[in-house]
Amino acid sequence: MQQGKQNPFEEQFGQEEQDQQPAAKSEDIRKWHEKVLSYKHLVRRWTAYFWGINKAFLYSYEDLEQTIWYILMVGLKEFDGRGDEEQFLNWYIRNKVVSIMMYGKKPPKCTHLPFTPIRFDYVSPDELAELNELFYSDGEDD
Template sequence: MEQQNEQKHVQKQFADGAAEEKLPAEKCSEDINQWHNKVLSYKHLVRRWTAYFWGINKAFLYSYEDLEQTIWYILMVGLQEFDGRGDEEQFLNWYIRNKVVSIMMYGKKPPKCTHLPFTPIRFDYVSPDELAEVNELFYSDGEDD
């Protein structure tokens, strides 16, 4: 009888332990869902800035989708950077605009992107002003002058 009680006690402890182990995983899943919903709640900002920057810079960009992915990335970094002061949407609006401008105009890397930087900007773009120099550098026939 005592042995059965002991066995039930051990089984109960094991069952409680298993329940405790599931709790952090469930909490993690819940946190991921909340983060996902929060990011998606700013879809209108991503669409607006993607359309805006595509409209004025499409000659310099790989594709609309690459620009959109970059802006989604910047939005997520902006959400992590937001410290709770002021309006979150206004901060993100400012953050996305400034980061995309710094990427396009000044050739900066996206924020927190150090090891494997990515960019929506085409590297094969050549302005008409630089066309002669590029032709001389890359399309020579191999003869030295």
């Protein structure tokens, strides 16, 4: 990576302070992991629910679950402290997955490397050219 350039993850979620001590940083990471994993029940519930009603359109249960974990983490970053965090995440996950499945939207904050749990067989012909460009290009802009 070239020096002075931020990677896409840092651009999207903000770069951590560079002078933070390694021990403090690892403690922050540990707390973040614990917080994310504390919502495992939401991920399991929504994955099972959406798999049950949409499995014919999806690559796999694991792809759907991974997408929902990603949405959960973005939702945790988006939560502003007002109201109940779990209720917000419940609403956030539901609405974002519905947007992806029903309206063909990209996952939230997913601009550099978009992904989808939806099988290509079920992508509309109108979106096919765009998806082919995203998933089968060599990454160079023409």
